[in-house]
Amino acid sequence: MSAVVKSPGFHSAEMQSMLYLNGVTKSFDGFKAINNLSLDISPGELRAIIGPNGAGKSTMMDIITGKTRPDSGEVKFRDSIDLTQYDEADIANLGIGRKFQKPTVIETLTVWENVELALAGTRSVLRALLHKLSSEQADKIDEVIKLVGLKVKTNDLAGSLSHGQKQWLEIGMLIVQGPELLLVDEPAAGMTDHETMETAALLKEINKDHTVVVVEHDMDFIKALDSKVTVLHEGSVLAEGRLEVVSANPRVIEVYLGR
Amino acid sequence: MINKAIFERSAVGRLLLADKAGRYLITGLLAVMVVVPLCNLLMPAGSFLHIPTYIVVLLGKYLCYALLALALDLVWGYCGILSLGHGAFFALGGYAMGMHLMRQIGERGVYGNAELPDFMVFLNWTELPWYWYGFDNFFFAMFMVALVPAALAFVFGWLAFRSRVTGVYLSIITQAMTYALLLAFFRNDMGFGGNNGLTDFKDILGFSLQSDVTRCVLFALSALSVALAYILCRAIVSSKYGRVLVAIRDAESRTRFMGYRVEHFKLFVFVVSAILAGIAGALYVPQVGIINPGEFGPINSIEIVIWVAIGGRGTLFGAVIGAIAVNYAKTYFTGAFPEVWLFMLGALFVISTLYLPKGIVGVVNQMRERRAERDATSTPEQGAQS
Numbered sequence: 043m044s045a046v047v048k049s050p051g052f053h054s055a056e057m058q059s060m061l062y063l064n065g066v067t068k069s070f071d072g073f074k075a076i077n078n079l080s081l082d083i084s085p086g087e088l089r090a091i092i093g094p095n096g097a098g099k100s101t102m103m104d105i106i107t108g109k110t111r112p113d114s115g116e117v118k119f120r121d122s123i124d125l126t127q128y129d130e131a132d133i134a135n136l137g138i139g140r141k142f143q144k145p146t147v148i149e150t151l152t153v154w155e156n157v158e159l160a161l162a163g164t165r166s167v168l169r170a171l172l173h174k175l176s177s178e179q180a181d182k183i184d185e186v187i188k189l190v191g192l193k194v195k196t197n198d199l200a201g202s203l204s205h206g207q208k209q210w211l212e213i214g215m216l217i218v219q220g221p222e223l224l225l226v227d228e229p230a231a232g233m234t235d236h237e238t239m240e241t242a243a244l245l246k247e248i249n250k251d252h253t254v255v256v257v258e259h260d261m262d263f264i265k266a267l268d269s270k271v272t273v274l275h276e277g278s279v280l281a282e283g284r285l286e287v288v289s290a291n292p293r294v295i296e297v298y299l300g301r
Numbered sequence: 302m303i304n305k306a307i308f309e310r311s312a313v314g315r316l317l318l319a320d321k322a323g324r325y326l327i328t329g330l331l332a333v334m335v336v337v338p339l340c341n342l343l344m345p346a347g348s349f350l351h352i353p354t355y356i357v358v359l360l361g362k363y364l365c366y367a368l369l370a371l372a373l374d375l376v377w378g379y380c381g382i383l384s385l386g387h388g389a390f391f392a393l394g395g396y397a398m399g400m401h402l403m404r405q406i407g408e409r410g411v412y413g414n415a416e417l418p419d420f421m422v423f424l425n426w427t428e429l430p431w432y433w434y435g436f437d438n439f440f441f442a443m444f445m446v447a448l449v450p451a452a453l454a455f456v457f458g459w460l461a462f463r464s465r466v467t468g469v470y471l472s473i474i475t476q477a478m479t480y481a482l483l484l485a486f487f488r489n490d491m492g493f494g495g496n497n498g499l500t501d502f503k504d505i506l507g508f509s510l511q512s513d514v515t516r517c518v519l520f521a522l523s524a525l526s527v528a529l530a531y532i533l534c535r536a537i538v539s540s541k542y543g544r545v546l547v548a549i550r551d552a553e554s555r556t557r558f559m560g561y562r563v564e565h566f567k568l569f570v571f572v573v574s575a576i577l578a579g580i581a582g583a584l585y586v587p588q589v590g591i592i593n594p595g596e597f598g599p600i601n602s603i604e605i606v607i608w609v610a611i612g613g614r615g616t617l618f619g620a621v622i623g624a625i626a627v628n629y630a631k632t633y634f635t636g637a638f639p640e641v642w643l644f645m646l647g648a649l650f651v652i653s654t655l656y657l658p659k660g661i662v663g664v665v666n667q668m669r670e671r672r673a674e675r676d677a678t679s680t681p682e683q684g685a686q687s
Contacts, residue, residue, distance in 0.1 A: 107558060134560035146555040148548045155544055165561045167569045170542035219559060 058121055060085045060223050060253040061106065066115030067277075068101055075101040076112065077277035083223075088249040090264050090285075091257045093274030094298050099257045100143070102274070103225055107140045108133040119223070135165065139221035143228045145208035149201030153192050153211055156200050157183045160215035182218060190214035190244065206237040210244065217248060224248065226256045230263040242266035273298060316535055322618045322662075323535055327528050333360070334524035338517035354513050357520050358588055359632065363625045364523035365585040368530055370608045370624035371617060372577035375534050377606070378615030379543060380570050381550035383468075385602045386475030387578050389482050390450035392596035394579025396486075397449055399499035399592040400433060401442030402510075406503050419501070420494045430492045439506060446583040447576045453478075454575030455568065462564035462571075467553065476599050483597035498593025505587055516588070523584045527621065530577050534617050537573070546570060607646060611653045613662030622661055 061083040068076040076098045083089050093099055104110035105117060108130045117125040125133060134140075147156050161179060163169070187196055190210040195203060200211060209229055216224055226245065230238040242263055245254055258264055264271060264285060271288050273280045275298070281291045288294055308314040317324050337352055337360060344351040369391050376382040408415035412422040417429060435441040457478060461471055489495035508515045537543055548556045549563050557563050586592045595601075604627075612623020627649070634642045657664055 109554075130554070130557040131560050131562045134558050140558045142555070142558075146552050148544075148551050148555070150547055150551055151544060158541070159544055159548055159556075160559050165559075167542065167565050170545055170566075171537070171540050173541035215559070 062118040064116040088269040097274040098277040137222040139216035147200040162220035330528040361520040367621040367624040368581035370620035372574040374620035380546040386479040388602035389479035390575040390578035391582040394582030395586040395592040397445040398583035398586045400436040402502040404437045450575040450579035458568045458571040486594035500591040613660030619662035
């Protein structure tokens with residue numbers, strides 16, 4: 043398994059932060075979705091981000107992955123790469139994978155074909171036309187499908203999977219992309235309790251070789267992740283720390299946990 | 302017969318081995334390519350097996366439409382680009398061919414001017430516009446048949462896909478594109494014959510366009526082109542590239558976040574499709590004997606979409622079946638009840654959208670599945686009875 047999910051340069055001594063946001067602001071029609079947001083994710087970290095609806099979680103993801111450009115502020119990947127200069131495809135190829143809130147897989151292709159498309163490699167038109175799969179690549183695909191627990195579904199259409207299975211398939215697609223940083227948006231939404239716990243375990247497993255940022259609402263899931271938590275509110279950081287510490291913070295209780 | 306082992310080992314063979322409907326389609330195309338000309342040329346006129354020339358021309362026309370439908374299915378069925386302007390690429394290919402045929406007329410025109418086509422003499426032009434240079438040469442003209450639609454598709458696609466124009470907005474600007482070209486080609490000073498277009502063609506490569514043999518050869522070439530284009534399209538959609546197209550169709554932003562440059566993938570398939578449409582136009586013009594700005598009409602482009610929708614989108618052979626079936630119906634009904642054809646076409650589109658979302662091909666597949674299910678359930682009972 044480790045051969046699949048290992049990414050290069052991960053433990054390099056000189057890298058201070060995998061992802062660094064400083065003073066990021068973005069407004070839509072005068073509404074500040076993100077307001078002077080600062081965030082520092084170190085290499086190898088597993089970070090949970092929580093916050094009420096409208097706290098700016100999705101906009102933050104959009105800014106990191108190049109879908110939205112911030113009005114001001116710094117967004118740095120691996121200390122020095124300025125992400126605001128790139129678009130989605132560039133950023134994906136730089137090594138940032140994103141899982142959407144709604145499971146987004148290619149429903150008319152099989153599980154195997156979905157993973158094959160996501161598999162790291164050149165993304166040019168010509169290569170895709172002439173592409174021949176090596177046995178090494180085929181092994182990788184099989185390995186990842188096994189990791190996310192979809193082995194028996196390998197040749198089924200992704201559209202026929204259950205909600206939870208689609209979420210796992212999408213996570214598998216992220217892993218074969220070989221990213222250093224994984225952004226996971228509400229992976230437990232709509233899952234059964236059992237599936238939620240399995241997903242938490244899967245993410246912890248993935249975290250052994252990847253930096254992972256998870257946005258989530260489900261408190262049981264956050265507890266199961268057992269990681270540092272950042273609470274967002276009105277576009278900026280309200281509190282940061284261990285879940286026990288954060289949940290004792292009166293401001294946090296007021297805006298989020300109390301409800 | 303082709304040696305089976307060789308067939309299975311060749312790239313095309315492997316492709317068709319996984320595509321049963323495609324094998325039938327290609328076999329059928331190759332069969333009509335041989336049989337129809339033979340029945341036209343060799344059978345005596347009174348014979349039961351004789352196919353009159355007008356039918357050969359009509360079938361040739363259907364095949365050109367089938368090629369055009371294939372081109373549209375490639376972009377719409379597999380990449381979700383609903384182009385309502387594919388008629389423009391078809392017409393441009395047709396004009397490039399028409400320009401060559403005009404130059405072939407030489408001094409046999411009404412005005413007997415070897416230097417200028419008749420309509421230019423009529424407009425008191427004294428010399429050939431620069432963009433007509435080179436069209437005397439057959440190979441140059443054939444190159445332009447592919448290049449002109451490809452260039453338009455490239456420029457248009459580059460701008461549209463880079464700006465992420467998708468869905469209904471893209472459809473609308475493709476309509477605008479073909480309408481703009483319609484208006485432009487209507488103008489006499491564009492130098493393409495204005496509203497009369499290009500016509501009065503005499504011969505192609507020295508062979509008279511009126512002769513049955515030439516018509517049969519053009520028919521056979523059309524059938525062959527559809528077969529080759531089908532294989533090309535099948536190769537494209539069966540490759541990893543084709544799966545990326547499907548991914549773009551079903552989840553465009555997911556595909557972007559996987560690191561694929563969606564605009565490049567769209568642009569490539571759009572250009573290939575435009576070239577196929579241009580070739581269809583070039584085959585069409587010598588068979589019908591005229592090309593005029595009417596071919597740029599927005600309705601024409603919408604009709605192509607109806608052919609593909611009725612045949613079955615995203616299947617390739619469905620596009621061929623749809624184009625031939627709808628055009629056959631059109632020939633019949635415009636003859637029998639000319640007033641109702643447009644209503645019928647509209648009704649067909651509504652019915653196919655409501656009740657046959659997967660077109661004729663979808664219905665056939667459904668029936669086959671049901672039969673297979675029935676067979677599967679009834680076989681054990683029969684076994685028990687006997």
